[in-house]
Structures are given as C-alpha cells and as structure tokens.
Amino acid sequence: MRSMDELIIAVSESSTDLKLVTQNAKRIVWSGPYNICNFAEDVTLADTEENMKTLEDGIKRYEDILHIYEFMHRMTQSKKEHFHLKDFEEFIRQSRNPKLMFYCLTRIPGIDFEAMLESLYETKCVKYIEKLGQEEYEISENEKISVETLPNYQQKLKEAREYDYFPYCLEPFGTRDVNQLIPLVTDTKSPYLITELADYIEYLRDYKNIFDYDPTPLQRELILCATKEPLYIYEYAASISSSDKKSAQVVLIEQGDPKYMYYLYKYVPDVDKEELRKQIDFSGNEKYRNKIGLSK
DSSP states (O other), rough: OOOOOHHHHHHHHHHOOHHHHHHHHHHHHOOOOOHHHHHHHGGGGSSSSSHHHHHHHHHTTOOOOHHHHHHHHHHHHHTTOOOOOOHHHHHHHHHHOOOHHHHHHHHOOSSSSHHHHHHHHHHHHHHHHHHTTTTTTEEEETEEEGGSSTHHHHHHHHHHHHHHHOOEEEEEEEOOOOHHHHHHHHHHHHHHHHHHOOOOOOOOHHHHHHOOOHHHHHHHHHHHHHHTTTTHHHHHHOTTTTTTHHHHHHHHHHHHHHHHHHHHHHHHHHHHHHHHHHHHHTTTTTHHHHTTTTOO
C-alpha cells in the first residue's frame, strides 16, 4: 500500500497543473531525502526555477552529504534544466570527501572539472587519486579526456602515496587509532560515518599494509542502523570491496525499493543478478523494469 507521500509523487508525475505541483513540492520537502529525490527526478513540472529551488533547499536542509550527491547525480542524469549544479559542487568540495569528489569527476558531466580535481588532489587520498587512472572523464556532453591529460596527475599521485591520509569526517573523534574509532563511530549510529570508517580501514590495508582490522562487523552495525536507508546499504556494498554483497542484497530486497535494487544489479559485482531481476520485476515499477530490459 502506497504512503501518502508516494501518492503525492504519483499524482504530481502526470499532472499538468503547475500550481498543484508547486504546492506538492513544498509539502514533499518535509518527507525526507528519498521522496525529495524521487519527486525532483520523476515529476516533469518539478523542473521549474521555483520548484527546483524548493527541492534543492529541501535536500540541503537534511545536511546529508551522500543524499546531496545522490540528488546531484540524479538531476544531472535526468538533465534537469533548472538544477543549480554549481551550488552542489561546492557542498561536495567542502565535505573533503575524496570518494564523492571522485564520483563527481567520473559521473557528473558539466561540473567545474579543474576545481573538483584540485579539491581531490588536496585530500591526498591515494585510493581515489589512483582510481582516476582507471577512468575516462566526460567533462561535457561531447568532450571527454583521459588520465594522460590530467594536470599534475603523476606528481599528485606520488605525493598521495607518501602521505598518511585520514578522513576529514573522522577528525572530530580525536584519534586515529582504529581500535578506538570503531566503538566511537558505531555509537553514533551514522551509516555515513560507518561507511567512511570501513573505507579508511581498507585504505590502511591496501596502501599502508596494515591488516589488523576486520571491517566485517561494521557492515552488521550499518545494517542495524540503516533499516530505512537503502542508499547507504547500497553505497556500502558498492564502495567497500570487502563488503558482503549477499547480505546487502537480502536487505535491499527486504526494503523493497526497486531503484536501489537496480543500482545493486547494475553497479555491484558478485550479486545474484537473476534474483534482483525477479524482485525488480515483482515490484511493478515500470521505470526500473524497463532499465533491465523487461517490457511492460
């Protein structure tokens, strides 16, 4: 059974009544980042100057940097004309999160590529600077560049390899000792901080040859505190190489959001794609059924 917020989105999707859609946009911003993203992407009349500003202010109000990136990604992918991309780029740079900067560089056409690249360089996170060497970058709709032409890339990569990176978001805990950080971070019940800690542990393993820490318990903690956060379940599975993909799949199927089942299906290795196809089909969501090649 659909919630009232889902009904508001469904009614707005097919509406040609701008006044009604504007009223609904002002209502939906108080219902959480998932509904804001869905409304902004799926409702045609959301793409006006007034409505997009309402939705942008709404998503920013939650101060959730992963959802801010998700909104940014979905607005650019759906080519919303009134989306204010530059404002969102600034949020990502201020977060000092190298992973989200990397996502912007490799997935968001139209950004200020040089400014975002310089911000990533400033983090000195070798993991995501190195990943740049494995990508091709679409800096505009008809222009792509490769790592060979990235300014100062080899020098910045060398500097990052020699640097002891530590995530900016974990600095307030006052320690870099992972044994101390694990209980401190899990006590926050923050899926974002748990994911960033797991990412840091993998950085220590892969680039500093420290193998003392098993991030597996962090995924269990994340699942416990993300019962209504399918974006974070997906993000942990996608960005943490040692994550248990099957556990993430079970949880996302239980949560029943076809969008994040589709994300898992498309972007994450070592999942049961056939089972995900069945569940997306069963959801009845035509948008994501079509994306995996299922006809109406």
